[in-house]
Amino acid sequence: MKKVNVIMPKFGLTMTKGTIVEWKKKVGERVEKGEVIATVESEKITGEVESPASGILVEIxxxxxxxxxxxxxxxxxEVEE
Structure with a gap:
């Protein structure tokens, strides 16, 4: 099985870090590409993190x-190859 990292996205030009506000999925749950799996916020904006691939969320x-x-x-x- 192939593993894909979900990375902290950049929502604004000045954003250097984000704070995780909520996990919408739990370890072991299936996720689809483009599905919202977390919410993060920076100093100026709150945004949603989408899954980059379909598979099983194996680690937070x-x-x-x-x-x-x-x-x-x-x-x-973890995605099937």
Whole structure:
């Protein structure tokens, strides 16, 4: 099985990190590409993180309330090749 990282997205030009507000999916649940799996906020905006692939959410790397730099993985999805 192939693993795909879900990364902290950049919602604005000045955004350098985001805070995880809510996980909409739990470890072990199936996710579809484009489905919202988390909500994050920066100083100016709240946005939704979409799954980059269809598969099973196998690991959440950061908890609600964690501040995560842009581009850092926040979760891992296992997909069938």
């Amino acid at each position: 790397l950061h908890d609600v309330g964690d501040e995560v730099p842009i581009g850092e993985p926040i979760a891992i999805i």
